[in-house]
Amino acid sequence: MKLVDHFATGLDAPICLTWELTYACNLACLHCLSSSGRRDPRELSTEECKAVIDELQRMQVFYVNIGGGEPTVRSDFWELVDYATAHQVGVKFSTNGVRIDQAAAERLAASDYVDVQISLDGATAEVNDAVRGDGSHEMAVRALGHLQDAGFRDAKISVVCTRQNIGQLDLFKELADRFGATLRLTRLRPSGRGADVWDDLHPLPHQQRELYDWLVAHGDNVLTGDSFFHLSAFGSALPGLNLCGAGRVVCLIDPVGDVYACPFAIHDEFLAGNLRDAGFQAVWQGSELFAELRKPQTGGACSSCQHYDSCQGGCMAAKFFTGLPLDGPDPECVQGYGETALASVGGREVPRPTGDHSHKGGVRGGPVMLTLSTRRPDRQPERACEENPLAGLTV
Amino acid sequence: MLTLHPKVSVRPEPFGALLYHFGTRRLSFLKDRRLLDVVRRLDGTVSLDEALADIPPGELASFRSALGTLEQTGMLHHPATPPAPQGPRT
Ligand code: SF4
Ligand code: SF4
Numbered sequence: 001m002k003l004v005d006h007f008a009t010g011l012d013a014p015i016c017l018t019w020e021l022t023y024a025c026n027l028a029c030l031h032c033l034s035s036s037g038r039r040d041p042r043e044l045s046t047e048e049c050k051a052v053i054d055e056l057q058r059m060q061v062f063y064v065n066i067g068g069g070e071p072t073v074r075s076d077f078w079e080l081v082d083y084a085t086a087h088q089v090g091v092k093f094s095t096n097g098v099r100i101d102q103a104a105a106e107r108l109a110a111s112d113y114v115d116v117q118i119s120l121d122g123a124t125a126e127v128n129d130a131v132r133g134d135g136s137h138e139m140a141v142r143a144l145g146h147l148q149d150a151g152f153r154d155a156k157i158s159v160v161c162t163r164q165n166i167g168q169l170d171l172f173k174e175l176a177d178r179f180g181a182t183l184r185l186t187r188l189r190p191s192g193r194g195a196d197v198w199d200d201l202h203p204l205p206h207q208q209r210e211l212y213d214w215l216v217a218h219g220d221n222v223l224t225g226d227s228f229f230h231l232s233a234f235g236s237a238l239p240g241l242n243l244c245g246a247g248r249v250v251c252l253i254d255p256v257g258d259v260y261a262c263p264f265a266i267h268d269e270f271l272a273g274n275l276r277d278a279g280f281q282a283v284w285q286g287s288e289l290f291a292e293l294r295k296p297q298t299g300g301a302c303s304s305c306q307h308y309d310s311c312q313g314g315c316m317a318a319k320f321f322t323g324l325p326l327d328g329p330d331p332e333c334v335q336g337y338g339e340t341a342l343a344s345v346g347g348r349e350v351p352r353p354t355g356d357h358s359h360k361g362g363v364r365g366g367p368v369m370l371t372l373s374t375r376r377p378d379r380q381p382e383r384a385c386e387e388n389p390l391a392g393l394t395v
Numbered sequence: 396m397l398t399l400h401p402k403v404s405v406r407p408e409p410f411g412a413l414l415y416h417f418g419t420r421r422l423s424f425l426k427d428r429r430l431l432d433v434v435r436r437l438d439g440t441v442s443l444d445e446a447l448a449d450i451p452p453g454e455l456a457s458f459r460s461a462l463g464t465l466e467q468t469g470m471l472h473h474p475a476t477p478p479a480p481q482g483p484r485t
Binding site: 006010011012013015060065090104112113115193 | 402406407408409410411413415417418420463
């Protein structure tokens with residue numbers, strides 16, 4: 001049995017657990033996977049968070065990917081990071097850099113168990129700020145500078161690949177090299193506010209090819225998690241996890257304790273339970289939804305495709321939020337079957353992400369889609385941050 | 396003597412085990428329960444040959460190569476200072 005087959009039937013505990021500590025955020029990125037902005041008053045308390053960490057320690061979850069929202073705006077953020085690392089739960093956290101000043105950078109440099117990912121979606125301020133908001137490029141670069149000055153080694157620069165930034169891959173790499181950081185490229189999924197801008201932001205077919213070729217050339221030095229296994233249908237499989245791990249090795253704990261199959265699948269359909277009821281382990285091991293996801297999946301329309309072994313029909317969340325059947329091709333299928341499938345969805349209603357925490361009326365200097373049309377002009381997209389469940393996984 | 400690096404945590408799974416190195420942040424997979432047993436036996440008091448005693452000769456090469464990879468990636472290491480001697484010195 002291949003290792004991925006074991007993964008497909010589920011593990012005793014997740015490998016890639018994302019924990020979004022808060023829906024509060026200082027920015028308002030257009031493509032935020034969790035539609036963050038305002039804090040949810042029902043957020044887990046400090047004590048509840050510590051109880052979750054105790055449980056993760058018992059389950060031997062080696063590390064958590066902490067995100068949000070902007071996790072560092074929680075007043076107990078550093079307390080929770082310290083608590084986790086003192087309990088053998090390593091922390092990788094994603095931030096837009098807002099609280100990474102010199103003091104924070106020094107404290108991070110002093111710890112062996114904390115990894116930092118700075119989100120940046122354009123190598124230049126022009127491209128970045130158009131989706132993440134005015135001044136967000138400068139903020140991220142300033143944070144990287146503080147980390148470098150403090151001697152923090154190997155920070156990550158986390159980039160959501162878009163139509164607007166695919167041409168900047170070399171520039172991103174240069175930027176990462178300049179700060180002694182590692183580049184982490186992730187896929188734009190139509191999740192959260194990303195659903196509103198996906199049509200305008202997702203890479204075009206020829207850009208997917210460009211991205212694939214670039215990854216083949218630089219793959220070993222760039223992290224991608226499970227982002228691009230749908231591209232493996234271009235040729236050989238890319239490094240990383242080539243499987244949709246939702247509910248099998250991946251899951252999300254949201255700020256109020258809801259457990260979803262994947263951070264990109266915040267929808268009632270993928271809600272496995274709430275850890276306030278009987279703890280996280282009970283959800284991970286007992287949820288009917290997860291049991292269903294761990295059953296052998298059928299390829300549906302993909303099963304006759306010669307690339308099915310490596311591509312596996314792509315990303316469940318991408319299919320779901322574009323209205324495609326879960327057992328068919330990915331909307332960005334490199335064989336072009338996704339476009340045909342999307343065309344047949346036509347103007348039909350597609351599922352909306354659950355929960356909108358966007359700032360009402362946006363934030364000052366927030367991004368505005370001036371040149372791009374949005375698919376649903378009735379809903380004004382506002383902001384976001386990116387989180388990938390499989391950061392840094394070496395299989 | 397070859398032993399598990401102190402920063403490595405081991406989580407048994409149905410297929411074998413997951414190893415995570417908190418220093419290098421690398422994840423490794425042991426795809427055989429017996430390999431997990433061998434790794435567990437490497438506590439600094441037994442030699443590699445002793446730890447591999449139960450492995451059939453035909454499979455020794457692949458077990459050794461798996462252990463070699465674990466050593467290269469820092470999951471297993473030779474501690475700088477040997478563990479305190481067991482029993483009275485003569
Ligand atoms: S749904 Fe998509 S993002 Fe989530 S685990 Fe599956 S492939 Fe990855
Ligand atoms: S048809 Fe399905 S399996 Fe084949 S490349 Fe497209 S998404 Fe992948």
